[in-house]
Amino acid sequence: MFETIEYSTENNVAWLRLNRPDKFNAFTEQMNFEITKALKEAERDQDVRCLVITGNGKAFCSGEDLAGVKEDTDHAEILRKRYNPMVEKLASFEKPVVAAVNGVAAGAGMSLALACDFRLMSEKASFIEAFINVGLVPDSGNLFYLPRLVGHAKALELAVMGDKVSAEEAKDLGLANKVIPLDSWDEEVSAFAENLANKPTKAIGLIKRYLRKSWDADLSEMLENEAYAQRTAGMTEDHAEGVKAFIEKRKPEFKGK
CATH class of the missing domain: 3.90.226.10 (2-enoyl-CoA Hydratase; Chain A, domain 1)
Structure with missing residues (x-):
């Protein structure tokens, strides 16, 4: 190729x-x-x-x-x-x-x-x-x-x-x-x-995206960006797995989804 x-x-x-x-x-x-x-x-x-x-x-x-x-x-x-x-x-x-x-x-x-x-x-x-x-x-x-x-x-x-x-x-x-x-x-x-x-890939993508935007944003805009990103991350399978693993006192097995 x-x-x-x-x-x-x-x-x-x-x-x-x-x-x-x-x-x-x-x-x-x-x-x-x-x-x-x-x-x-x-x-x-x-x-x-x-x-x-x-x-x-x-x-x-x-x-x-x-x-x-x-x-x-x-x-x-x-x-x-x-x-x-x-x-x-x-x-x-x-x-x-x-x-x-x-x-x-x-x-x-x-x-x-x-x-x-x-x-x-x-x-x-x-x-x-x-x-x-x-x-x-x-x-x-x-x-x-x-x-x-x-x-x-x-x-x-x-x-x-x-x-x-x-x-x-x-x-x-x-x-x-x-x-x-x-x-x-x-x-x-x-x-x-x-x-x-092996980390939660979707969360990493969101972190990258909004760190990049932070250079041109004021605090209020970034607070809203963080809220949007957190909502998005909170709906991923990896977040559910992370919470479950925390409760069960084990290492999470993230799938990048």
Whole structure:
């Protein structure tokens, strides 16, 4: 089905692996389109309750493949056609998304990681706001997500200086949720994803949706949003199971319904 990525499912987790390891998983037009297609597939699949995005080989993603960039390239058209639909699909994806950053995430590769809900980093991984190094501006949602994660001043510093951010520094800044040793990488990423997949998926989707809306809402609007979300969550099978498990003093078995 795909040529530039690998897509598979296991234990209610969808795995999307960027698969151009010889090019450090740099984006091409085909890869952008295939990622968006895989996101739609994972969204439709009711058995998928968590999505992991990672890279094959040494890198997570080195950004746009500059071999395809010419002097007369219209960067705005590239973003509108290829990157923006991918980032918007991620933003509307109401299941938890984990970026398993196995190596360098540079430029739009960093943007892809920022657009995910959780970022796990290998101890050898790093982030680089590489846009400035080729005279460009961070894109693909980067200027939206970065200041929300690290604050305005640090976002400006990272974007303008273009310095490498190590995994430990990323964790200290709030860019990474967890730094994982190489010798336990696969095991810990799988465990993290499967833990998310076993949680009440509908409630997670509602949390994601209204946290996103909270940036532009006042208190009264958010109180009403919370009431609506709580009513919706309260009608799910997972809520009924959670209450039953609490009364019976056992661990709930959520089904994502």
